[in-house]
Every structure is written in C-alpha cells, then in structure tokens.
Amino acid sequence: MRSYAAQRAALAVIQLAVLSILVFLLTALLPGDAADMRFTETLTPDQVARLRSQLGLDEPAIERFTHWFGNVLTGDLGTSLISGGSVADIVKASVGATLVLTLATLAVVVPLAVVLGLVMGTRENGRLDRVITSITLALSAIPDFVIAVVLITLFSLKLGWLPATWVGGDLPANPALLVLPVAVLLGRTVCLLSRQVRAGTINALNAEYVVQARRLGVPRRQLLLRHVLPNAAVPGVQELARTGDTLLGGVLVVEAIFAIPGFATALVDGVETRDVPVVQGLTLVLAVAALLINLAADLVCNRLVPRTELLR
Amino acid sequence: MKPLVEVRGLSAVAGTAVLVDGVDFKVWPGQVTALVGASGSGKTTSALALLGEHGRGVRLSGEVRVDGIDLMSNGADAAAVRGRVVAYMPQHPGSALNPARRIGTAIGELSRLHNHGADGVVEALRAAQLPGDRSTQRRFPHQFSGGQRQRIALAQALACRPKVLVLDEPSTGLDSITRLQLVSELKELTGQGLGILLLSHDLELVRALAQYVVVLDAGRVIDAGGTDVLPAATKLRPRPGTTGTPTPLLQAMNLTASLRARGRDPILQEVELTVPPGGCVGVVGRSGSGKTTLARCLAGLHERHTGRITLSDQPLPVLRKRSAEQARRVQYVWQEVRGSFDERRRVDDQVARTAERLRGVSRVDAKAEAVATLARLGVSAMVAARPPSQLSGGELQRAAIARALLARPDVLICDEITTALDEHGTALVVELLTELQDSGMALVWISHDLGLVAAVADRVLVLEVGRVVEEGPPATVMAKPAHEITERLVRAARLGRSGVAASDPDPGPRTPAVPEDVVPEGAVPEGAVPETVVPEAEPPPVLTSCADTRSEPQR
Structure with missing residues (x-):
C-alpha cells in the first residue's frame, strides 16, 4: 500500500510537469493577447506595442515559459495583466465559492448514490429498480441549464421560497443559497454514480464470496454493508473521480446562471480578456485538483479492495 | 447415536x-x-x-432433518442451520474469499456470529493448519497462495463450529501430494466428531475417506452402502518401459526456460527429453515444478527459452514461426480449456475446424470426423452441437482433446488432460490415445498423478523446481523411487488403494451406529511392484451414463 502510494505520487509529479507545459502551450495558442484586446478600446497601435513590451509579451515563448515555470515552482503564479493584482489572490478569491458548491453537491450525491445503487442492485430488474433507473436517466438526459431555468421559475419566481441568484449573499449566513445550484448539479452525477454502485452491487451479490458468506449464515444486513458494499463501492469511487470534470462543466453553467462568483466565472473572464497569467494559474490549480482527486480515488479503491492488479 | 442429517425422499423439480x-x-x-x-x-x-437453499424456480419436497430441525416443514428457519450446524465448502473454495476483507476480520465475524461473541479466530486458523498470529490475520486473501486460500476458506467454515461439513469436490485442482494431505486432515476433523458430507466424482478420494456411500445418477440413488458399492477398478501394472535409444521424433536438448527476459527467474533448467515415434513420455511433478512450462516450450508457446528443440531432426521454432505442417504435427491440449473455445459457435464446428485448417479436409468430412472422434470420447453428437457454455468441464476437456486429434498430430502434448474427467471419461481418453499411439502417434503425458502416468507411459520424467530429478521406465520409478519427491508421488498415487489403508490405519474410533453394510477398509498386502488402479474401460452402468448424458451448464 505504502509503496503503491509513493509510486503514484512520483507519477503525479511527472504528470504535473507535463501538465504545466501543456497549460502554457495551450494558453499561448489563444488568438490575440492582452494588449490586442485593449487595442480595440482606447489605445493606439504605438501604445499597444509599448504595452506589449512592458508586459513582456514580445519575448520568445521559451523564455516566457522558463520565467513562468520558475515562478510557479516558487509559488508565484504571476500578476494579472488586466487588474494588476496577484493571480494567487484571484485564485483564492474565486476558489471558495466553487469549493463550497462542489463539496455540498458531493455531500448529497455520494450517500444518495450509494443508497440508490444498493436499493437498485439488490432488486435487480424489479419494479423499484426500473422506477429509479428511469428517473435518474431522465434527469441526466436534461441539460443543466434547462433544469436550472425550470427550478428558478418554480421555486424562486412562482413560489418565492428560494433566492434565484447568489449576488450579495454570504454563504455561511445563508445556506438556502446552495439549494438550487446543488439540485441542478445533482441530476447527472447521481445518475452516473448510482448506476456504477448498482452494477458493483449486482456483481458482488453474485460473487462466490458473497454466496459463501450467505451460506455460512451471515445475516442479510451485515452481508450488504460489510461484504457487498466495499466491493460495490470500487467502481463508484473510480466513477466519482472521473465525473470530476463533468461536475466542473456543470459548475460552469451553474455559476453563470446563479451569478456565483466562482472559479469558472474567473476562468471565463480571464479567457475573454486574454489575461494569460490568470488563465494559466486557474488551469494549473484545476489540473492539480484533478490529479489529486484521481490519486485519492485510486488509493481509496486500493484500500477498499486491496488487489494491486485492479489498478495497474 | 442419532444421525446429524437425515434426508428422506428429497426431490427437486x-x-x-x-x-x-x-x-x-x-x-x-x-x-x-x-x-x-x-x-x-x-x-x-x-x-x-x-441449507434450505435451492436454485431459482426449483421446488424441493421430501424430508430434510438437520440436527432435529425439519427444514421442509412450514415456517422452518433455515437461517438457524446455516453455518451454525451445516457449513458448506464450495468447489474451489479459495475463490470464495472476500477480496476486501482481512482474513482475521472475516473469520472473527463468523465466529462471533455463531458462538455468541466468542472469538475463535486463532482456533479456527489452527484447525485449518494455518498460523494464527496477528500478522497472518491482518493479511488479505490475495496475499496467500492458492493452497493457503483453500485453508482459509476451511478456517471460515470451521469458525462457525458446525456439526456437519459439506465438501463439494474438495480434491479438484489439487496435486496428488496435497490431495493425500487433505485425506489425513479430513480424517482428523472427523476424529473430533464432525460429520462430513463429501460430494465427489473422485472415487479414489471417496474410497479413502467414506464410511457410507450413496451413488447418484441423474438425480436418483442407484446404489448405497459402504465403499464396496463403488465400481470395481481393474489393476494395471506400470509398464516395463523401454531402455534402448530409438530414433527420436521430438527431442529437447538442454532446455532452459525463464519467466522474464534474458533468463531471469528460470522455471525450467537443462531439461533433456526424447520422444520416439509411437512412444509415450510421462512427465510428473508437483504443481509449480515446471511441467506446464515444459509443455508450452514444446508447443512453442513459451518463447523465453534456450536450448534446442527438434522434430524429426529439424529444428522446431516457436509457434508463430512454425509452418502449417509443423503446427499440425505437434498439438497441445492444456488443462483449463474453457477459454480456448469461442462462446458463440457450436463445439463440433470448432473441433472440425482443425481438420479444415491444418489438413485441408472439406467442411462436411471434417464435421463427420469431429462427431465420430467426439463420440469415441463419450461426447454425444447432441451435446457437441451446443455452444461451449452448455458443456460440462469434462465434456469440454474431451472436446479439446478431439480438437487436437483432428490435426492427426505426430506428437500430442497432454497437460493434465484428465483432471476434469471422472474415471470413465479418463478410461475412454486413455483407450483412444493408446490406440492412436499404436498407429505411430507419440505422446507427452503430463500429470501430477504418477499412478496414471506410469500406466500409460514408456518412460517417466520426474520434475522438481524446474529440473529433472529422476528418469526411467515407469515400473522402476514406481518400485524404487530414487528421489524423495518421487517417493511422495508414489505414495500419493496409492490414495484410496492398498497403500493408504496399510500405512494409515483407522484414525478415529468407529461408532457402532455405522450401518451394517459398511465395510471397513481392510489392509491389502502390498506387492513388490506397486499396483496402480485404472478404471475399467467398461465400468458397470452405475457411473457410465452419468458422465456423458448429462451436462451441467456452466457460465
């Protein structure tokens, strides 16, 4: 286990190095730069050229990369070309809301998916299984923004129970703000996850070791929780790591609809103004988060069902 | 004494x-x-x-009384019996361990469940002959070898402290030495008062263990009584073998094989092997001794080897470099054949394909030949027309043999081809192969069962950790084993025969409750040349039909 974790961590470092190069390359490929973007507004070509050299945008790409990468290694993500503030501050300011939103969604999704998956798995092809399957599949088939619009219309505009936007709201003081965004994010994730838990449960229930445990007199409840669930959870945990990006895509839409000043909003703003350091910083943080999530998922799976061949 | 289990008129529909x-x-x-x-x-x-258990859509009727509880009466709770009174051990019990749980936790759970909180982990492990220390208990099933996993499964069953232990084909996949060990361990358990219900088609194991035998065929009891109701076995002496050096057909010289590239982790070292036309070389050894690797080298499937392999004095390359003719001349039948059949096509078509591909026979002729060969091996045309999933392990094994034979090979390499077969099936296979041998086909017969090998081979090689430790004519090897491992294999080959009875007298006290017709095993005097038992080619109808007319669909 320990050597496995070390091995995976070493791999993660290499992945990070490659990622940072990719991030830099891809942002460098964006058409136009920050100076061009401002050109259309107020500045003359002469001023743009001066601005460009002032911002260091006329240096060769390799030089810019080594400069940026060196800074990243020391923890300095650079300064925004637009606001002049530190990128680290921008990341810090935007990450909070997204983190809260994601964690709140997971806190609802994971238990729900496990329970639904177990219920469906133990009643394979029964009526309840089919009903839950239909509902979750239907939910996941409807685009996020449609669900969002319907929910806002119903609960905010018609009934007036919940706030429609996050503007001006302080989260800890007002958890009601979270209800609608989380409800929108829930649909697809719960569907994907509960399907995996269901499949895992069915597999485990038919596995020889569960049949044997039943024959040795392990009562049903104990059988499900101690024998079936750890094995059934494995595909679920791996799926959870994989849906990380799906969730993030959803967060983007949800942040836009509910006017949440989060990560995605900052990223979109950065791209629009070609504020390359901000985009690079945000992307890098995102990539690191994705890596860590996958690493954690693999370690959890290895702990749940410690067969190394499962993960190699 | 009252019986622990009483089953009367049990029917399942x-x-x-x-x-x-x-x-x-x-x-x-x-x-x-x-x-x-x-x-x-x-x-x-x-x-x-x-256990009050039945398949989906199966109705049980009759009387099943377990430890005084009638399971078939209304409202009877089978849960009270499971584990606590009857513990069932499935075939391949080692694969019935939960990969996600430490073995100590799993055993402890069962122990507490059935013994009111008592923690009997160490006892259970010890009873199953495993160390009971903490580090063993903290390990996961995948950290044990196959044999140890079987013991862990046994420890789980014993942790429930059952009164009856049901063992479903416990000797499947065990090499003959381990099987002998199993016999003495089971005798020890019965000595402690445990009742055992043994389900097996391994008649030798049954002869060695059982006091009471019930013979089933197609769901009916066709005979019951002591071990004397088992079909009689003919005694075959090991072949005298040959000592001369005939012209070799297949020859391996200085064969060394390894698991990893450049000779690291060697599993076969400096093996010399010569197979004459029409001859049969037997290769025996424990599991892990390199028998299968030797077969795979000869078949050209194991590429990491050095040394020379020749066929009719021509060098024989690895399989992917062999010509069609070379591929035809050397055929290989291995042990676990299910994976080598296409799930979606009929078995007879797949068997016929060899003749079409390697000998250019027309489709119709190939099919006819396939059906005829399969019938010789006791697989009826009706059965062979099904997809592989609907054939039993034994039927599929014979189909694999037929598939290889349809190439009309000059050398047939048989790797443990009889483990999935009962005595009758084995007899049919041996008969056909001996006949083909007389017409010039050479055999390399690999098995852990020295008794069987000695009866079919002209020459026997004993492998241990990748080296040939002994070689000679079967009769000599059986009578005067020179190496310690050979001696153990010889002893194991006598399971259920004179050897066990003579060397291992009745371990536990016999209770007077044994039915009258149970005959205790008598000590049969040993001959100078040990005798091996091979089933008759035509056993009484008792076990003939059951092997072939019915199949157990497996998925």
Whole structure:
C-alpha cells in the first residue's frame, strides 16, 4: 500500500510537469493577447506595442515559459495583466465559492448514490429498480441549464421560497443559497454514480464470496454493508473521480446562471480578456485538483479492495 | 447415536425437469458420507437442501432433518442451520474469499456470529493448519497462495463450529501430494466428531475417506452402502518401459526456460527429453515444478527459452514461426480449456475446424470426423452441437482433446488432460490415445498423478523446481523411487488403494451406529511392484451414463 502510494505520487509529479507545459502551450495558442484586446478600446497601435513590451509579451515563448515555470515552482503564479493584482489572490478569491458548491453537491450525491445503487442492485430488474433507473436517466438526459431555468421559475419566481441568484449573499449566513445550484448539479452525477454502485452491487451479490458468506449464515444486513458494499463501492469511487470534470462543466453553467462568483466565472473572464497569467494559474490549480482527486480515488479503491492488479 | 442429517425422499423439480428424485442419505457425527456421481447427477442440489437453499424456480419436497430441525416443514428457519450446524465448502473454495476483507476480520465475524461473541479466530486458523498470529490475520486473501486460500476458506467454515461439513469436490485442482494431505486432515476433523458430507466424482478420494456411500445418477440413488458399492477398478501394472535409444521424433536438448527476459527467474533448467515415434513420455511433478512450462516450450508457446528443440531432426521454432505442417504435427491440449473455445459457435464446428485448417479436409468430412472422434470420447453428437457454455468441464476437456486429434498430430502434448474427467471419461481418453499411439502417434503425458502416468507411459520424467530429478521406465520409478519427491508421488498415487489403508490405519474410533453394510477398509498386502488402479474401460452402468448424458451448464 505504502509503496503503491509513493509510486503514484512520483507519477503525479511527472504528470504535473507535463501538465504545466501543456497549460502554457495551450494558453499561448489563444488568438490575440492582452494588449490586442485593449487595442480595440482606447489605445493606439504605438501604445499597444509599448504595452506589449512592458508586459513582456514580445519575448520568445521559451523564455516566457522558463520565467513562468520558475515562478510557479516558487509559488508565484504571476500578476494579472488586466487588474494588476496577484493571480494567487484571484485564485483564492474565486476558489471558495466553487469549493463550497462542489463539496455540498458531493455531500448529497455520494450517500444518495450509494443508497440508490444498493436499493437498485439488490432488486435487480424489479419494479423499484426500473422506477429509479428511469428517473435518474431522465434527469441526466436534461441539460443543466434547462433544469436550472425550470427550478428558478418554480421555486424562486412562482413560489418565492428560494433566492434565484447568489449576488450579495454570504454563504455561511445563508445556506438556502446552495439549494438550487446543488439540485441542478445533482441530476447527472447521481445518475452516473448510482448506476456504477448498482452494477458493483449486482456483481458482488453474485460473487462466490458473497454466496459463501450467505451460506455460512451471515445475516442479510451485515452481508450488504460489510461484504457487498466495499466491493460495490470500487467502481463508484473510480466513477466519482472521473465525473470530476463533468461536475466542473456543470459548475460552469451553474455559476453563470446563479451569478456565483466562482472559479469558472474567473476562468471565463480571464479567457475573454486574454489575461494569460490568470488563465494559466486557474488551469494549473484545476489540473492539480484533478490529479489529486484521481490519486485519492485510486488509493481509496486500493484500500477498499486491496488487489494491486485492479489498478495497474 | 442419532444421525446429524437425515434426508428422506428429497426431490427437486424445476418446471418439468426432475433434478433430484427421491434421494435418501444420512450423516453421522464423526463419519464421512459420500455422494458420488458425475457432474449433473444432483449431488450439489441435494447437499444445498441441507441449507434450505435451492436454485431459482426449483421446488424441493421430501424430508430434510438437520440436527432435529425439519427444514421442509412450514415456517422452518433455515437461517438457524446455516453455518451454525451445516457449513458448506464450495468447489474451489479459495475463490470464495472476500477480496476486501482481512482474513482475521472475516473469520472473527463468523465466529462471533455463531458462538455468541466468542472469538475463535486463532482456533479456527489452527484447525485449518494455518498460523494464527496477528500478522497472518491482518493479511488479505490475495496475499496467500492458492493452497493457503483453500485453508482459509476451511478456517471460515470451521469458525462457525458446525456439526456437519459439506465438501463439494474438495480434491479438484489439487496435486496428488496435497490431495493425500487433505485425506489425513479430513480424517482428523472427523476424529473430533464432525460429520462430513463429501460430494465427489473422485472415487479414489471417496474410497479413502467414506464410511457410507450413496451413488447418484441423474438425480436418483442407484446404489448405497459402504465403499464396496463403488465400481470395481481393474489393476494395471506400470509398464516395463523401454531402455534402448530409438530414433527420436521430438527431442529437447538442454532446455532452459525463464519467466522474464534474458533468463531471469528460470522455471525450467537443462531439461533433456526424447520422444520416439509411437512412444509415450510421462512427465510428473508437483504443481509449480515446471511441467506446464515444459509443455508450452514444446508447443512453442513459451518463447523465453534456450536450448534446442527438434522434430524429426529439424529444428522446431516457436509457434508463430512454425509452418502449417509443423503446427499440425505437434498439438497441445492444456488443462483449463474453457477459454480456448469461442462462446458463440457450436463445439463440433470448432473441433472440425482443425481438420479444415491444418489438413485441408472439406467442411462436411471434417464435421463427420469431429462427431465420430467426439463420440469415441463419450461426447454425444447432441451435446457437441451446443455452444461451449452448455458443456460440462469434462465434456469440454474431451472436446479439446478431439480438437487436437483432428490435426492427426505426430506428437500430442497432454497437460493434465484428465483432471476434469471422472474415471470413465479418463478410461475412454486413455483407450483412444493408446490406440492412436499404436498407429505411430507419440505422446507427452503430463500429470501430477504418477499412478496414471506410469500406466500409460514408456518412460517417466520426474520434475522438481524446474529440473529433472529422476528418469526411467515407469515400473522402476514406481518400485524404487530414487528421489524423495518421487517417493511422495508414489505414495500419493496409492490414495484410496492398498497403500493408504496399510500405512494409515483407522484414525478415529468407529461408532457402532455405522450401518451394517459398511465395510471397513481392510489392509491389502502390498506387492513388490506397486499396483496402480485404472478404471475399467467398461465400468458397470452405475457411473457410465452419468458422465456423458448429462451436462451441467456452466457460465
């Protein structure tokens, strides 16, 4: 286990190095730069050229990369070309809301998916299984923004129970703000996850070791929780790591609809103004988060069902 | 003494099919009752009735009384019996361990569940002959070897402190030395008062263990009594063998094989092997001694080897470089054949394909030849027309043999081809192969069963950790084993025969409750040349039909 974790961590470092190069390359490929973007507004070509050299945008790409990468290694993500503030501050300011939103969604999704998956798995092809399957599949088939619009219309505009936007709201003081965004994010994730838990449960229930445990007199409840669930959870945990990006895509839409000043909003703003350091910083943080999530998922799976061949 | 288990008139019906029809048997404390019969004869269905368990859509009727509880009466709670009174050990029990749980936790759970909180982990592990220390308990199933996993499964069953232990084909996949060990361990358990219900088609194991035998065929009891109801076996002496050096057909010189590239992790070292035309070389050894690697080298499947392999004095390359003719001349039948059949095509078509591909026979002729060969091996045309998933392990094994034979090979490499077969099936295979041998086909017969090998081979090689430790004519090897491992294999080959009875007198006290017709094993004097038992080619109808007419669909 320990050597496995070390091995995976070493791999993660290499992945990070490659990622940072990719991030830099891809942002460098964006058409136009920050100076061009401002050109259309107020500045003359002469001023743009001066601005460009002032911002260091006329240096060769390799030089810019080594400069940026060196800074990243020391923890300095650079300064925004637009606001002049530190990128680290921008990341810090935007990450909070997204983190809260994601964690709140997971806190609802994971238990729900496990329970639904177990219920469906133990009643394979029964009526309840089919009903839950239909509902979750239907939910996941409807685009996020449609669900969002319907929910806002119903609960905010018609009934007036919940706030429609996050503007001006302080989260800890007002958890009601979270209800609608989380409800929108829930649909697809719960569907994907509960399907995996269901499949895992069915597999485990038919596995020889569960049949044997039943024959040795392990009562049903104990059988499900101690024998079936750890094995059934494995595909679920791996799926959870994989849906990380799906969730993030959803967060983007949800942040836009509910006017949440989060990560995605900052990223979109950065791209629009070609504020390359901000985009690079945000992307890098995102990539690191994705890596860590996958690493954690693999370690959890290895702990749940410690067969190394499962993960190699 | 009262029987622990009393089954009377047990029937199991699925739709219109009768799986079990009026079966009676009893299990006494400290005694072994054996249900004997081929796969599909209703052994497992009958045994699972003791747990109140039946397949989907199967109706049970009759009387099943376990430790005074009538499981078939209304409102009877089978849960009170499971584990606590009857513990069932499935075939391949090692794969019935939960990969996600430490073995100590799993055993402890069962122990506490059935013994009111008592923690019997260490005892259970010790009873299954495993160390009971903490570090062992903290390990996961995948950290044990196959044999140890079987013991862990046994420890789980024993942790429930059952009164009856049901063992479903416990000797499957064990090499003959381990099997001998199993016999003495099971005798020890019965000595402690445990009643055992043994389900097996391994008649030698049954002869060695059981006091009471029930023979099942197609769900009916066709005979019951002591071990004397088992079909008689003919005694075959090991062949005298040859000592001269005939012209070799297949030859391996200085053969060394390794698991990893550039000779690291060697598993076969400096093996010399010569197969004359029409001859049969037997290769024996424990599991892990390199037998299969040797077969794979000869078949050209194991590429990491050095040394020379020649066929009719021409060098024989690895399989992917062999010509079609070379591929035809050397055929290989291995042990686990299910994966080598296409799930979606009929078995007879797949068998016929060899003749079409390697000999250019027309489709119709190939099919006819396939059906005829399969019939010789006891697989009827009706069975062979099914997809592989509907054939039993034994039927599929014979189909694999037929598939190789349809190439009309000059050399047939047989790697443990009889482990999935009962005595009758083995007899059919041996008969056909001996006949083909007379017409010039050479055999390399690999098995852990020295008794069988000695009866078919002209020359025997004993492998141990990748080296040939002994070689000679079968009769000499059997009579004067020079190496310690050979000696153990010779002893193991006598399981259920004179050797066991003579060297291992009745371990536990016999209770007077044993039925009159149970005959204790008598000590049969040993001859100067040990005799091996190979089933008759035509055993009484008792076990003939069951092997072949019924198949157990496996998925």
